[in-house]
Amino acid sequence: MQAFLITFCISAMDLECASQETVKQGLLARGWPPFKGFSKHVKTKVLEFFSHLIKLGQDDPRRVVHSLKAGLALTLVSLFYYYQPLYKSFGVSAMWAVITVVVVFEFSVGATLGKGVNRGLATLLAGGLAVGAHQLANLSGRIGEPIVLGIFVFLQAAVSTFVRFCPQIKARYDYGLLIFILTFSLISISGFRDDEVLELVHKRLLTVLIGGSTCVIISVLVFPVWAGQDLHNLIASNMEKLGIFLEGFGDEYFKMTEDGKSKEDRPFLQGYKGVLDSKTNEDALANFARWEPRHGRFQFRHPWKQYLKIGALTRKCAYRIESLNGHLYADIQAKREIRSKIQETCTTMSMESGKALKELSMAIKTMVKPFAADIHIENSKSSVKNLDTLLKSGLWDDETDLLEVVPVATVASLLIDVVTCTAEIAESVNELATMLKFEVVEPTVSPEKPETGQPKIGIS
Amino acid sequence: MQAFLITFCISAMDLECASQETVKQGLLARGWPPFKGFSKHVKTKVLEFFSHLIKLGQDDPRRVVHSLKAGLALTLVSLFYYYQPLYKSFGVSAMWAVITVVVVFEFSVGATLGKGVNRGLATLLAGGLAVGAHQLANLSGRIGEPIVLGIFVFLQAAVSTFVRFCPQIKARYDYGLLIFILTFSLISISGFRDDEVLELVHKRLLTVLIGGSTCVIISVLVFPVWAGQDLHNLIASNMEKLGIFLEGFGDEYFKMTEDGKSKEDRPFLQGYKGVLDSKTNEDALANFARWEPRHGRFQFRHPWKQYLKIGALTRKCAYRIESLNGHLYADIQAKREIRSKIQETCTTMSMESGKALKELSMAIKTMVKPFAADIHIENSKSSVKNLDTLLKSGLWDDETDLLEVVPVATVASLLIDVVTCTAEIAESVNELATMLKFEVVEPTVSPEKPETGQPKIGIS
Numbered sequence: 025m026q027a028f029l030i031t032f033c034i035s036a037m038d039l040e041c042a043s044q045e046t047v048k049q050g051l052l053a054r055g056w057p058p059f060k061g062f063s064k065h066v067k068t069k070v071l072e073f074f075s076h077l078i079k080l081g082q083d084d085p086r087r088v089v090h091s092l093k094a095g096l097a098l099t100l101v102s103l104f105y106y107y108q109p110l111y112k113s114f115g116v117s118a119m120w121a122v123i124t125v126v127v128v129f130e131f132s133v134g135a136t137l138g139k140g141v142n143r144g145l146a147t148l149l150a151g152g153l154a155v156g157a158h159q160l161a162n163l164s165g166r167i168g169e170p171i172v173l174g175i176f177v178f179l180q181a182a183v184s185t186f187v188r189f190c191p192q193i194k195a196r197y198d199y200g201l202l203i204f205i206l207t208f209s210l211i212s213i214s215g216f217r218d219d220e221v222l223e224l225v226h227k228r229l230l231t232v233l234i235g236g237s238t239c240v241i242i243s244v245l246v247f248p249v250w251a252g253q254d255l256h257n258l259i260a261s262n263m264e265k266l267g268i269f270l271e272g273f274g275d276e277y278f279k280m281t282e283d284g285k286s287k288e289d290r291p292f293l294q295g296y297k298g299v300l301d302s303k304t305n306e307d308a309l310a311n312f313a314r315w316e317p318r319h320g321r322f323q324f325r326h327p328w329k330q331y332l333k334i335g336a337l338t339r340k341c342a343y344r345i346e347s348l349n350g351h352l353y354a355d356i357q358a359k360r361e362i363r364s365k366i367q368e369t370c371t372t373m374s375m376e377s378g379k380a381l382k383e384l385s386m387a388i389k390t391m392v393k394p395f396a397a398d399i400h401i402e403n404s405k406s407s408v409k410n411l412d413t414l415l416k417s418g419l420w421d422d423e424t425d426l427l428e429v430v431p432v433a434t435v436a437s438l439l440i441d442v443v444t445c446t447a448e449i450a451e452s453v454n455e456l457a458t459m460l461k462f463e464v465v466e467p468t469v470s471p472e473k474p475e476t477g478q479p480k481i482g483i484s
Numbered sequence: 485m486q487a488f489l490i491t492f493c494i495s496a497m498d499l500e501c502a503s504q505e506t507v508k509q510g511l512l513a514r515g516w517p518p519f520k521g522f523s524k525h526v527k528t529k530v531l532e533f534f535s536h537l538i539k540l541g542q543d544d545p546r547r548v549v550h551s552l553k554a555g556l557a558l559t560l561v562s563l564f565y566y567y568q569p570l571y572k573s574f575g576v577s578a579m580w581a582v583i584t585v586v587v588v589f590e591f592s593v594g595a596t597l598g599k600g601v602n603r604g605l606a607t608l609l610a611g612g613l614a615v616g617a618h619q620l621a622n623l624s625g626r627i628g629e630p631i632v633l634g635i636f637v638f639l640q641a642a643v644s645t646f647v648r649f650c651p652q653i654k655a656r657y658d659y660g661l662l663i664f665i666l667t668f669s670l671i672s673i674s675g676f677r678d679d680e681v682l683e684l685v686h687k688r689l690l691t692v693l694i695g696g697s698t699c700v701i702i703s704v705l706v707f708p709v710w711a712g713q714d715l716h717n718l719i720a721s722n723m724e725k726l727g728i729f730l731e732g733f734g735d736e737y738f739k740m741t742e743d744g745k746s747k748e749d750r751p752f753l754q755g756y757k758g759v760l761d762s763k764t765n766e767d768a769l770a771n772f773a774r775w776e777p778r779h780g781r782f783q784f785r786h787p788w789k790q791y792l793k794i795g796a797l798t799r800k801c802a803y804r805i806e807s808l809n810g811h812l813y814a815d816i817q818a819k820r821e822i823r824s825k826i827q828e829t830c831t832t833m834s835m836e837s838g839k840a841l842k843e844l845s846m847a848i849k850t851m852v853k854p855f856a857a858d859i860h861i862e863n864s865k866s867s868v869k870n871l872d873t874l875l876k877s878g879l880w881d882d883e884t885d886l887l888e889v890v891p892v893a894t895v896a897s898l899l900i901d902v903v904t905c906t907a908e909i910a911e912s913v914n915e916l917a918t919m920l921k922f923e924v925v926e927p928t929v930s931p932e933k934p935e936t937g938q939p940k941i942g943i944s
Contacts, residue, residue, distance in 0.1 A: 073650075080649050087649045095642035098669055099634050105673045106630040119670055126641075126666045170566040174559050181586075182555035189540050189547045190533075206586045209558055210579055213565045300803070304764040343760070343806045350804075350901055415887040427875040433890045434897035441810055 086131075089247045094129050097242045101125045101235055117227040124235025129243065133319075134251035134312030136243040140236035141315065142200030147232045150204045151225035153180075154211035158221050161212070173216060177209050195311050251312035252322045256388065258309065259331050262302055262338050263385040263449065265295040269345055270378030270442065274371030277352055277435065278363055293349070299342040306335045321391055321460075330456045334388075337452055341381075341445035348438045351431060362428055366436060369411040373439045376404035377446040384453045393462040397450050404443045411436060546591075549707045554589050557702045561585045561695055577687040584695025589703070593779075594711035594772030596703040600696035601775065602660030607692045610664045611685035613640075614671035618681050621672070633676060637669050655771050711772035712782045716848065718769065719791050722762055722798050723845040723909065725755040729805055730838030730902065734831030737812055737895065738823055753809070759802040766795045781851055781920075790916045794848075797912055801841075801905035808898045811891060822888050826896060829871040833899045836864035837906040844913045853922040857910050864903045871896060 081088045104110045104118040111118060128139045161172040184205045188198055207228070215221040243249075272292055310328045318324050380400035387394035456462075541548045564570045564578035571578060588599045621632040644665045648658055667688070675681040703709075732752055770788045778784050840860035847854035916922075 076650065077646070081646070087646060091642040091646035094645040094665075095638040098641045098665070099638045102634065102637055102669065102673045105676050106634075111677065116674075119674070122669050122673060123666060126662065126669065174562065174566075177562055178555040178559045181558045182551040185554040186537070186541070186547060186551035190537065202586065205558070206583060209562065209582050209586065213562045213582060214576075214579070216565055217571065300799075301761075301763045303761045339760075340806075343803045344810075346800075346803045347807045347898065347901065412887055415890065427872055429889070430875065430893045430897050433893035437890050437894035438807065441807070 086247070086249050090131050090249065093242055093246050096246070097125050097129055097238050098122065100242075101238050104234075114227060114231060117231050120228055120231035121235035121238070124232050125239055128236055129239045132249045132251035132254065132309075132312050132316075133240075133243050134309075134314070134316040136239050137317075138196070138312060138315040139199050140240050142197060143203050143232055144229075144236055146200040146203035147207050147229050150207035151211055151229055154208045154215070155221055155225060157208070157212045158215035161215070170216060173212055176212060180208050181205050195307075196314070248319070250316055250319055250322070251309045252316050252326060252328070253320070255306065255309035255313050255328065255331055256322070258302070258306060259335050259338070260385045260388040262299045262335065262342075263381050263388070265299055266338065266341055266345060267378045267381035267385060268292050269296045269349075270374045270381065273348065273352070273378075274367075274374040278367045278371060293352070296342050296345050296349075299339060300346060302335065302339065306332060327456065327459045330452065330459060334449060334452045334456065337445065337449045341442060341449065344438055344441045344445060348435065348442070351435050351438070363432055366411060366414060366432060369407045369414060370436055370439055372407040373404050373411070373443055376400045376407065377439075377443050380404065380446050380450060384450055387453060387457065387462065391460065391462050393457050393464045394450070394453060395465070397453075401443075401447050401450055404446065408440055408443055411440075546707070546709050550591055550709065553702050553706050556706070557585050557589055557698050558582065560702075561698050564694075574687060574691060577691050580688055580691035581695035581698070584692050585699055588696055589699045592709045592711035592714065592769075592772050592776075593700075593703050594769075594774070594776040596699050597777075598656070598772060598775040599659050600700050602657060603663050603692055604689075604696055606660040606663035607667050607689050610667035611671055611689055614668045614675070615681055615685060617668075617672045618675035621675070630676060633672055636672060640668050641665050655767075656774070708779070710776055710779055710782070711769045712776050712786060712788070713780070715766065715769035715773050715788065715791055716782070718762070718766065719795050719798070720845045720848040722759045722795065722802075723841050723848070725759055726798065726801055726805060727838045727841035727845060728752050729756045729809075730834045730841065733808065733812070733838070734827075734834040738827045738831060753812070756802050756805050756809075759799060760806060762795065762799065766792060787916065787919045790912065790919060794909060794912045794916065797905065797909045801902060801909065804898055804901045804905060808895065808902070811895050811898070823892055826871060826874060826892060829867045829874060830896055830899055832867040833864050833871070833903055836860045836867065837899075837902050840864065840906050840910060844910055847913060847917065847922065851920065851922050853917050853924045854910070854913060855925070857913075861903075861907050861910055864906065868900055868903055871900075 101121045101124075104114060104121055114121075124143060128136060128143060130136045130139060157173065157176045161169045161176070164172045184201050188194055188201050193201070211221060211225055211228070214224055218224065269292070272290070276290065276293060310332055313322075313326065313328050316322070316324070377400070380397045383397040383400060384394050386392075387397065561581045561584075564574060564581055574581075584603060588596060588603055590596045590599060617633065617636045621629045621636070624632045644661050648654055648661050653661070671681060671685055671688070674684055678684065729752070732750070736750065736753060770792050773782075773786065773788050776782070776784070837860070840857045843857040843860060844854050846852075847857065
């Protein structure tokens with residue numbers, strides 16, 4: 025719809041440019057200034073919209089490919105109408121194949137497969153039941169028939185609609201239930217006028233299968249987009265975003281009074297914000313991924329639940345980081361000398377947790393067992409211990425204002441939480457590595473050893 | 485689908501119960517124990533599913549009503565098939581009315597209206613353009629026609645599919661674009677076999693209008709569910725959940741060592757968790773609400789954006805509370821004597837913020853100007869100031885271990901953040917109150933006055 029409006033606007037704009045001189049002598053330029061303003065406004069809006077579309081394509085070129093694939097699938101299915109022998113066997117029912125392609129073709133293979141299977145099975149089941157309903161209704165005579173059919177339609181629509189509210193069913197079979205209601209109603213109602221109900225069911229099922237399989241085949245064969253791969257990448261990149269924040273946080277917090285730069289100048293410190301609201305996206309991708317067959321390094325029964333678990337822990341860590349971020353640019357900051365006393369340990373905690381998260385993210389991305397992450401986590405835990413020792417040793421002199429200690433103590437405490445969260449994330453990534461038998465690769469450069477000689481220190 | 489399976493299972497179960505004695509003497513009881521286990525497992529699962537469905541209905545009885553409404557709409561529209569004069573004018577096209585009802589009828593008025601308007605307008609526009617495409621294709625002869633039609637179908641499908649990726653368009657017009665692709669393809673392809681394209685468009689448009697308006701009329705007249713009202717209630721109840729946590733937090737944190745109760749015994753302290761992931765739900769409700777006409781206290785152009793703003797601030801506060809909650813049951817707690825020194829101020833901060841949030845929630849619910857919220861916020865701000873004074877006065881003696889001060893300092897600091905967040909929420913609720921001209925009602929009981937004599941104290 026918009027596309028055509030825009031094409032129209034753009035042609036209008038081209039015309040305007042081409043014949044600017046002519047228009048200048050015309051009515052609009054002479055006597056109707058408001059139109060000029062309006063036209064300029066529309067032009068700006070249309071150009072904005074176009075640059076937005078171009079950016080969408082540049083951000084993820086798979087979107088452009090998907091659009092072309094959708095066009096291709098639809099054009100292929102429309103051959104049924106053009107090619108006489110095919111048209112002869114299906115007639116107007118071939119329309120169902122076109123409808124199926126339009127509604128089933130989705131961005132990822134999993135979503136397309138899920139919708140296709142839902143549509144196919146629901147059509148089969150509803151068709152069968154509708155034939156039964158038609159036979160039963162037939163027994164009740166010409167006057168009783170519409171009443172019995174009406175009762176059937178009402179009951180199945182009400183019950184199926186109610187079942188759609190069940191969250192577990194909604195997640196995987198919502199579309200199937202919709203198609204069940206649709207097909208049952210259509211077939212049983214059509215049966216009232218047309219006694220060839222079985223043929224109707226047969227044609228409908230066949231066209232739905234043709235449309236559905238066209239979608240699935242194109243979706244799988246032409247530059248496939250796997251929801252599983254997307255979920256895999258999303259989980260890894262979310263972890264990386266937190267890692268980037270944590271790596272930058274120490275320097276930013278302890279040196280921040282030196283330059284007057286605000287948070288707008290530090291986009292890497294804002295990347296984590298997207299992680300806070302990632303739950304819906306992750307859940308949807310996991311639902312699609314469950315439909316996908318084995319592809320690349322992903323099996324059919326890949327442990328998607330474990331990905332969701334890692335995602336939830338990553339979000340938990342992101343909530344702590346959101347609190348930390350609030351302290352980064354708070355109005356009241358502790359004095360420089362107070363901060364400087366714990367600067368080293370806090371920076372190490374933050375930096376090492378960040379490195380661990382980036383390492384874990386890379387481990388997921390490459391499906392190689394995380395090698396250095398444990399060492400980074402141990403380093404961060406040692407820093408927690410060092411901080412404890414520092415605090416116990418009476419770090420501040422007696423005159424230190426406790427009020428000024430509070431912000432620093434909070435930052436330190438939140439960082440300790442972050443270290444705990446990171447350790448939890450590492451644990452669940454290790455579980456995933458065991459489940460999927462991640463490759464073991466010896467790194468070429470060995471990371472720093474823990475600062476204390478003790479490799480395993482509990483967070484205290 | 486499930487519904488029928490379940491009906492089947494239940495009938496099977498009833499049969500089993502009725503003829504238990506007979507079965508006991510049968511094959512299953514005698515020689516096939518695995519079947520007994522399986523049957524028991526299925527029975528348990530089916531009963532679980534049923535009790536789950538009953539709970540869904542009890543939690544929100546509007547779901548039951550909605551299911552009955554959906555059945556009613558579908559049965560009404562199916563009259564087209566049964567009633568001879570109506571069937572005469574539409575014929576098989578009446579099927580489109582049935583399809584429209586199944587796919588357009590949604591839970592809330594806004595969602596139904598949005599889908600209905602999208603479907604109607606998209607059918608109109610696509611029908612018009614498809615007729616144009618058909619005329620153009622006609623000019624290119626019998627062989628050229630399918631090629632030209634194919635190019636048109638491919639281009640519009642590809643462009644429209646790509647435009648659907650635009651987030652702003654996806655939010656409001658996604659369904660319209662889908663129907664645009666569907667109708668344009670169907671009409672232009674059908675045109676190849678059937679020259680009565682205009683009649684086809686006319687019939688399709690009319691049946692879609694009949695189906696759509698049936699949905700909208702039933703949705704609005706029979707126990708309407710307004711998405712706007714739902715958003716309004718959701719925002720208010722989210723705020724209330726945070727309020728409940730904060731009211732209970734102080735007592736829980738400062739007295740927690742006395743009894744051994746864990747967090748599972750305190751469900752009121754877990755209610756806030758739902759707020760963390762509420763963004764998707766709020767956005768969807770706001771999108772639906774924008775389609776809704778004036779109803780009750782909500783106008784057509786109600787400031788839904790302001791609700792989303794309040795929702796975002798509430799979530800920000802919930803992130804802080806999530807960090808606070810982590811400290812509630814942390815392994816390491818500060819000593820009782822250390823905590824007791826700031827117990828009073830911290831409890832007041834938490835309690836007063838909680839009261840303010842509950843007051844603001846109530847203000848939104850009843851659309852009455854929040855009266856006491858400002859006083860509660862001032863009280864909480866005074867407590868922040870009191871805390872500052874306490875800390876400055878050298879609260880702890882020199883031997884106090886700084887390590888033990890850190891957890892308490894963190895809780896205090898997070899509570900200060902919560903007070904700030906609460907003040908921000910109050911401000912945006914006041915903005916909403918001004919926009920919507922909330923009623924001013926003098927309360928019967930006056931709340932406590934701020935502890936210090938100064939009514940306006942900035943958070944320090």
